[in-house]
Amino acid sequence: MTDTSTDNSIRLAKRVAEMRACSRREAEQYIEGGWVSVDGVVVEEPGARAAPSQTVTIAPEATLLDVVPVTLLLHKPAGINAGVGRQGVPALTCLRADTLTADARGQRFLKRHLAGLTLTNPLETMASGLLVFTQDFRVARKLVDDAARMEQELIVEVAGQIAEDGLAKLNHGLTFNGKALPPIKVSWQNEKRLRFALKGVQPGQIEHMCKQVGLSVVAIKRIRIGRIAMAGLPVGEWRYLQPYERF
Numbered sequence: 001m002t003d004t005s006t007d008n009s010i011r012l013a014k015r016v017a018e019m020r021a022c023s024r025r026e027a028e029q030y031i032e033g034g035w036v037s038v039d040g041v042v043v044e045e046p047g048a049r050a051a052p053s054q055t056v057t058i059a060p061e062a063t064l065l066d067v068v069p070v071t072l073l074l075h076k077p078a079g080i081n082a083g084v085g086r087q088g089v090p091a092l093t094c095l096r097a098d099t100l101t102a103d104a105r106g107q108r109f110l111k112r113h114l115a116g117l118t119l120t121n122p123l124e125t126m127a128s129g130l131l132v133f134t135q136d137f138r139v140a141r142k143l144v145d146d147a148a149r150m151e152q153e154l155i156v157e158v159a160g161q162i163a164e165d166g167l168a169k170l171n172h173g174l175t176f177n178g179k180a181l182p183p184i185k186v187s188w189q190n191e192k193r194l195r196f197a198l199k200g201v202q203p204g205q206i207e208h209m210c211k212q213v214g215l216s217v218v219a220i221k222r223i224r225i226g227r228i229a230m231a232g233l234p235v236g237e238w239r240y241l242q243p244y245e246r247f
Contacts, residue, residue, distance in 0.1 A: 009049035012036065015056050026064060034110045035062035044111050069135035070113045071241035075233040076123060076131045078219065083122030091119070091131055094236060101237040120144050121152070121225055124203055129154070129222030130230040134241075142247055143225070148200035150247070153224035156194045156206055158215040166213030170194070174212050176205050192218075 016027035016036055028046035030036055036043055037057045038050050050056055074094055076082055082091040095117075097109050117133040120143035134140050143150060163169070170186040184198035196206060207217045223230045226247035233239060 009051045012038065012043060012048045012050045012056065013046050015050055016058060019056065019058060029064050030058060030062050032112065033062070033064075033067055034108060035059045067110065067112060069137075071132065071134040071136055071139050072113070072117070072238050073228065073230070073233065073241055074131040074133065074238040075230055075235045076128055077236050078126055078128040081125050082127075082131055083119050092117070092133075095133065095238055099237050101233055101239045103239065107240055118144070121147065121150075122203070123222060124220070127154075127220040127222065128235065129220070130225055130228070130233075132225060132228075132241075139241075139247070150226050151197055151199050151224075152201055152222060153229075154196045154198075154201075154206065155189060155221045155223055156196055156210065156217060157192055157219040158194060158210055159192070159218050160215045162215055163213045166215070169213055170196075170209055174209050176202065176208055181205075181209070 012031060013024050013027040016022075016030055017024050020027065020030070022030075031046045031048070032044060034042050034044050035058055037059075038048070039054050040057075072095060074091060076091055076094065080089055080091050080094060092114075095114050100107075100109055113135070116135050118135075118140045120132045120134060120140055123129065123131055132139075132143060134143075167186065167188070170184075172181075172183040174181050182199075184196065186197075187195050189195045194210075206220060210217050228241070228245060228247055
């Protein structure tokens, strides 16, 4: 039985195997690694077919090394669901080739980079800011298992009049879910915005804390997790965590 179909196309893996004089499985690995193009368009599906008239190209730097697991940093817009509750569009829908920030467009994007991702630090739907998705079990272990020891920084826009000793209580002296909260760092960024730096933040905690000192929360933005800051990442866009960056 020949590896053909009624339109005379053949499996792309067979074409690559013939071009590289390699096994079919190795050819599939080249394709899965994003090294093969058909008429100038990268094809990542090993089961794809190519017509004899189509031009198949293998990148000169093609390698059979396994694709390294990636970690993605997203600036989540408010209203997007990120693991807290069920309302809103899932944050994973923001991770697309066209929303990769312009500053990172030079990095090779593969469809498989969007598979098997773990959301490490949930964020409430109404909040915006830094989200981390990873394929790397080491990153997931650090951010999930050590979440209680990982400091996060958030900017909270508030309304209302804070109690006379409100700022001191926000730093230490409040409770949540019947338990005393540990000391955290809260300071005014301007007359309407507070900066929170805290570890092990729980869903609803910041709103509850603000309410106890006479404030209502208008908006929350997470700008840092550990040593990784969102910096200039535009809202709705994402980038790859670089090899030199550590949480």
